[in-house]
Amino acid sequence: MKVALIGATGFVGTAVLNEALNRGCDVTAIARDPKKITLTNDKLTLVAADVYAADKLAEVLKGHDAVVNTFNAGWGNPDLYNDFIKGSEAIQQATKLAGIKRLLVVGGAGSLYAAPGLQLVDSPQFPAEWKTGATAARDYLNTIKKEEELNWTFLSPAINLHPGTRTGKFRLGTDEPVFDANGKSEISVEDMAIAILDELENNQFVKRRFTLGY
Numbered sequence: 056m057k058v059a060l061i062g063a064t065g066f067v068g069t070a071v072l073n074e075a076l077n078r079g080c081d082v083t084a085i086a087r088d089p090k091k092i093t094l095t096n097d098k099l100t101l102v103a104a105d106v107y108a109a110d111k112l113a114e115v116l117k118g119h120d121a122v123v124n125t126f127n128a129g130w131g132n133p134d135l136y137n138d139f140i141k142g143s144e145a146i147q148q149a150t151k152l153a154g155i156k157r158l159l160v161v162g163g164a165g166s167l168y169a170a171p172g173l174q175l176v177d178s179p180q181f182p183a184e185w186k187t188g189a190t191a192a193r194d195y196l197n198t199i200k201k202e203e204e205l206n207w208t209f210l211s212p213a214i215n216l217h218p219g220t221r222t223g224k225f226r227l228g229t230d231e232p233v234f235d236a237n238g239k240s241e242i243s244v245e246d247m248a249i250a251i252l253d254e255l256e257n258n259q260f261v262k263r264r265f266t267l268g269y
């Protein structure tokens with residue numbers, strides 16, 4: 056499988072890159088500064104690209120089987136909300152312009168439901184420092200749900216996404232957090248990368264959102 060990975064130098068992107076290469080995928084790692092990637096692999100191509108320029112990005116994406124979007128507009132970005140929406144929509148458009156049908160977007164946990172009709176991002180206990188980014192990801196999910204041309208998938212991580220180990224032992228869900236026996240919703244970024252590549256191979260959640268946890 057030929058995978059175009061956007062945001063390849065980020066927290067999630069790095070884990071996805073490692074998992075994809077370990078599975079033998081041909082990966083084009085796309086980032087603002089791909090020189091940050093120190094891996095060397097015959098199946099790895101590094102490309103610098105501006106995600107906001109859909110036409111130019113489309114040229115980079117052409118010929119791939121799938122696009123994985125782990126784009127992050129930057130948690131310290133004063134215009135985080137608008138830049139996240141703008142970048143995500145540009146990637147969506149570029150994927151279509153490139154003639155690719157498969158798009159997997161990594162969003163946030165904030166759009167998961169804490170209770171019927173109440174998303175986590177709107178709950179009183181949601182951390183204020185994450186609210187802008189989480190709201191942007193939630194609103195983009197509402198946008199991509201209207202996408203008819205692409206075979207899209209939106210992944211919401213567990214509430215606690217952290218560095219850890221690759222176990223391959225986790226459970227999948229859809230619109231509500233997956234909690235463990237101790238009432239915690241968590242996943243390592245290494246295991247989330249497994250779920251991302253599994254979804255590209257198995258197409259279990261096409262035109263749907265899914266989540267995961269231990």
